[in-house]
Structures are given as C-alpha cells and as structure tokens.
Amino acid sequence: MNAASVRLTRWAVIIAAIAALEIVPRAGLGDAITLIPLSRIVPEFFELLSDGELIPHLLSTGGAFVLSFLLAGVTGVPLGYLLWRYEPLKRTLDPYLTTYYAIPIFAFYPLLLAIFGFNILPVVVISWAWAVVAVVLNTAIGFGEVPRVLIKVGQSMNLSRWQLLSRIFFPAAVPYVFTGLKLGMVYSLIGVIASEFVLSTQGLGYLVSYNYTNFRTAAMYSAMFLILFLAILLNWALNSIERRLYEHG
Amino acid sequence: MRLEVKEVRKTFSGKGQEVEALAGVGLAVAEGEFVSIVGPSGCGKSTLLEIVGGLIEPTGGEVLIGEEPINGPHPAVGLVFQQESAFPWRTVLGNVEFGMEMHGVAKGERRERSRALIELVGLKGFEDRYPGELSGGMRQRVAIARTLVMNPEVLLMDEPFGALDEQTRLILGDELLHIWSETKSTALFITHSIEEATLLSDRVIVMSARPGTIKKVVTVDLERPRDSTVVGTPEFGNITGEVWQVLREESMKTLKGQV
Numbered sequence: 001m002n003a004a005s006v007r008l009t010r011w012a013v014i015i016a017a018i019a020a021l022e023i024v025p026r027a028g029l030g031d032a033i034t035l036i037p038l039s040r041i042v043p044e045f046f047e048l049l050s051d052g053e054l055i056p057h058l059l060s061t062g063g064a065f066v067l068s069f070l071l072a073g074v075t076g077v078p079l080g081y082l083l084w085r086y087e088p089l090k091r092t093l094d095p096y097l098t099t100y101y102a103i104p105i106f107a108f109y110p111l112l113l114a115i116f117g118f119n120i121l122p123v124v125v126i127s128w129a130w131a132v133v134a135v136v137l138n139t140a141i142g143f144g145e146v147p148r149v150l151i152k153v154g155q156s157m158n159l160s161r162w163q164l165l166s167r168i169f170f171p172a173a174v175p176y177v178f179t180g181l182k183l184g185m186v187y188s189l190i191g192v193i194a195s196e197f198v199l200s201t202q203g204l205g206y207l208v209s210y211n212y213t214n215f216r217t218a219a220m221y222s223a224m225f226l227i228l229f230l231a232i233l234l235n236w237a238l239n240s241i242e243r244r245l246y247e248h249g
Numbered sequence: 250m251r252l253e254v255k256e257v258r259k260t261f262s263g264k265g266q267e268v269e270a271l272a273g274v275g276l277a278v279a280e281g282e283f284v285s286i287v288g289p290s291g292c293g294k295s296t297l298l299e300i301v302g303g304l305i306e307p308t309g310g311e312v313l314i315g316e317e318p319i320n321g322p323h324p325a326v327g328l329v330f331q332q333e334s335a336f337p338w339r340t341v342l343g344n345v346e347f348g349m350e351m352h353g354v355a356k357g358e359r360r361e362r363s364r365a366l367i368e369l370v371g372l373k374g375f376e377d378r379y380p381g382e383l384s385g386g387m388r389q390r391v392a393i394a395r396t397l398v399m400n401p402e403v404l405l406m407d408e409p410f411g412a413l414d415e416q417t418r419l420i421l422g423d424e425l426l427h428i429w430s431e432t433k434s435t436a437l438f439i440t441h442s443i444e445e446a447t448l449l450s451d452r453v454i455v456m457s458a459r460p461g462t463i464k465k466v467v468t469v470d471l472e473r474p475r476d477s478t479v480v481g482t483p484e485f486g487n488i489t490g491e492v493w494q495v496l497r498e499e500s501m502k503t504l505k506g507q508v
Contacts, residue, residue, distance in 0.1 A: 151333040
C-alpha cells in the first residue's frame with residue numbers, strides 16, 4: 001500500500017467507528033441505556049463543557065496526573081541510577097522488580113484509603129507506584145548499556161568522576177531514560193483514571209463511574225471523550241518531544 | 250616524547266580461571282617515531298595499548314612516558330579506539346571540543362583549535378552535523394580529531410580503521426600519514442593489517458600468539474613522505490613478506506588452539 005491509501009484507510013477507520021456509534025444504538029442493537037447515539041452525546045458534551053461542570057474534574061485529574069508523573073520522574077531516575085550503581089541492591093531487588101507489573105496494584109485500594117483517607121493523595125500514590133518502576137528499570141538499563149568505549153574515552157581524557165557521570169554516562173543513557181519516562185507518563189494517566197473510579201469524589205474517572213451508576217449516559221460519554229482527548233494529546237506531545245530528541249539519530 | 254614498555258605482564262583472573270594475556274613485553278618508541286604492532290587475534294595487543302594508555306594496570310612491569318613511569322592515564326597521551334566512539338549526542342564540533350571543554354579551555358580558543366583540526370581531518374562543512382548523519386569513516390575521523398586537538402605528544406591507536414573496508418582504510422592511512430607529519434607525535438598503532446602497518450610505520454612489531462610476547466621487529470626503510478602508492482613497489486612487498494612469514498606461524502598457532 002502506498003502512503004496515500006494508508007492515510008485514506010486510517011480516516012476510513014475513524015469515520016466507520018463514528019458511524020457505528022451513531023447507527024448501532026439507533027438500530028436498537030445492544031442495551032438502550034448504556035448505548036446511545038453520538039448525536040445525543042455531542043450536544044450534551046458541549047453543554048457540560050460550557051456550563052463548567054467538567055472543568056473541576058478535568059483539573060483534578062490533570063493535577064493528580066502531573067503530580068504523580070513528576071514524582072515518578074524525580075524519584076525514579078535517581079533510584080534507577082542507584083540500582084545500576086550498587087550491584088548488591090540490584091541483585092536483592094531484581095525478583096521484585098521483574099514481577100512488579102504482574103501484580104494488580106489497584107486491588108490494594110482499601111489499604112491506601114485506610115492510610116491516606118478519601119482525597120487526592122491515594123490517587124497520586126497509586127499512580128506514582130504504578131509509574132515509577134518503569135522509570136527505575138529503564139534508567140538502570142540505560143546506565144548499564146553505555147558502551148564501554150565511551151567510558152574509556154572519558155577515562156583517557158582524565159575526566160573527574162562527576163564529569164564522567166554527567167558528561168558521558170548521563171547523556172548516553174538519555175534515550176533509555178526517556179523511554180522510561182514515556183512509559184511512566186502513560187502509566188500515570190492509567191493509574192489516575194483507574195483509581196478515580198473507586199478512590200475519589202473528583203476527576204474524570206470518578207465522573208465516568210458516577211454518571212454510569214446514575215444513568216446519566218450522555219454525561220458519562222462526555223467524560224470518556226475527555227479522557228480520550230487527554231490521552232491523544234499526551235501521546236502527541238511525547239512523540240514530538242521524541243522526534244526532536246532523535247532527529248540526529 | 251619517548252615511550253617505553255618494560256617487561257609488562259598481564260594476567261586476567263575471574264571465575265577461578267587465570268588467563269595470561271601478556272608474558273613480558275618490552276619495547277621502546279623514540280620521539281616522533283611511528284611504530285605498529287601486528288599480531289594474531291587474541292594476542293593481547295589491545296590490552297597492551299590500554300596498559301600504555303593507563304586504562305588497565307599491568308600485573309607486572311612498567312610503562313614510561315618521557316622518563317616517568319605512568320600511574321593512570323597520562324595527560325600527554327591521546328587514544329583512538331577501534332569501536333565507534335564519537336558521542337552521538339554532540340555535533341562534530343561539540344565532539345572535537347569535548348576534551349578542551351572538560352579541561353576549562355576558553356571558548357574562543359576551543360573553537361579555533363577545533364575548526365583547524367576538523368579541516369585537517371577533512372570534515373570542513375560538517376561541523377554542525379551529528380555522528381548519526383555521517384559515514385563510518387567520517388565518524389572515525391571525528392574521533393581522531395577529538396584526540397588530536399589535545400595535541401598529544403604520544404598517540405596510541407587501536408585499529409582505528411579496523412571496522413572499515415580496505416579502500417577506505419588505505420585512503421585514511423594516507424590522510425593519517427599527512428596529519429602525523431604535521432603533528433610530529435610519537436605514535437603506537439595497532440592493526441591486524443600488514444599492509445596498513447607497513448605503509449604507516451618506521452618499524453613493525455610482530456607479536457606472538459597468546460600469551461603475547463614480541464616475536465620480531467621489522468624495520469621499514471621506505472622513504473618518507475610516503476603514501477599508499479608504495480603498496481605496489483617490490484620493497485614494500487619484501488617487507489610485508491617478511492612480516493607475514495612470522496605472523497603466519499603465530500596465526501596458525503592461534504587457529505590450532507581454537508580447533
């Protein structure tokens with residue numbers, strides 16, 4: 001397939017999906033309470049947006065996401081460095097780290113509620129915990145993968161330990177660290193939305209579950225669209241940063 | 250600055266096994282002399298170069314740079330490696346400036362010296378490119394310029410053109426001869442190519458199969474300045490023939506050891 005027909009097919013998929021959202025409910029296929037046509041969702045979405053009902057939830061989700069992601073970056077990169085630097089630490093933690101993502105951390109939400117109470121804190125903690133390990137692992141791998149020869153260049157130039165770390169190890173590890181941050185960002189968002197279903201009285205995740213249980217279907221879809229929009233925006237931002245980072249690849 | 254290697258031995262130990270890499274190597278390179286070392290693969294020639302560069306400590310013996318025994322990398326010694334070593338995150342200019350930047354040389358001087366070296370290695374016009382945008386041969390020139398810009402009195406090169414094809418290697422050999430004739434540094438060059446060693450050197454040292462020792466020293470009495478057109482002369486053939494005779498025997502030993 002050539003580039004033009006690939007692009008055409010992509011648009012066709014989107015248009016087909018939108019059409020399905022309209023046609024399937026109208027044809028009476030599926031549950032009439034949770035499946036409503038797009039033409040009923042869109043006006044409701046704009047109404048909710050304009051009367052400001054969505055804004056506090058958007059801010060709450062955005063704030064929790066930014067906070068948990070920043071925390072994951074600020075703690076994850078140094079922890080990754082330590083893990084690489086101290087072999088015994090790595091050997092001790094390795095089995096925990098490699099099985100980490102096999103554990104559905106969300107199952108422990110009652111514990112977090114008991115510790116932090118019913119506010120934004122458990123949401124941030126669970127999202128941080130979900131994101132930080134990806135940052136730690138990728139940072140540690142990045143430092144470990146620095147080519148020996150680059151280190152030898154630095155040593156032969158009589159660089160200090162600090163110069164060796166900041167001018168050779170760190171820039172050489174950046175692509176891996178960035179991969180970790182990228183994963184961490186996505187995990188943060190997933191963590192925030194998923195934990196808002198049960199851990200919060202605010203945020204887009206909460207809004208989806210609240211509107212669902214109260215049969216406000218159009219409002220539920222509005223929250224979903226906002227989440228989708230947020231994820232797409234994030235993905236676009238990450239890709240453009242990455243392109244800039246690797247354009248000299 | 251002269252360089253001397255005195256009875257250098259190196260044994261690597263690990264996992265309860267000991268491997269003797271170098272069994273007493275002695276050699277001297279006079280000031281401004283160009284000496285090459287050839288040897289069968291695994292004979293410890295790279296190890297020897299890293300010992301001279303102060304990156305590895307020998308098990309026994311010592312290395313003198315000038316009249317002083319070294320204790321770690323010597324500031325007057327520059328190293329060029331076989332593997333890709335240009336920093337991919339820096340431009341050509343950024344790479345060449347790196348050493349001076351680390352040692353606090355003022356920006357104006359850094360620029361000036363780097364631009365001169367970039368021109369010398371034939372990369373003028375590529376100052377703002379990144380290594381990922383260059384060919385393998387050009388990347389190796391960046392690494393060479395980055396080392397030469399520090400004005401090393403002793404230049405150590407570990408198969409700098411080893412990853413390149415034969416034509417590129419001979420052309421870069423010509424360029425290296427030209428650059429070296431301008432810098433007048435003392436040079437120790439490691440290669441597995443007999444032609445390259447003969448083309449470049451005043452003397453070619455042949456190392457034995459592991460554990461490495463010096464098997465033979467061949468003097469290259471071809472006139473300087475030279476370039477790769479000498480490759481076709483009978484004198485050149487005589488010298489490479491003499492080197493090959495010894496090297497063949499040692500390479501056979503290595504091969505037999507592997508079978």
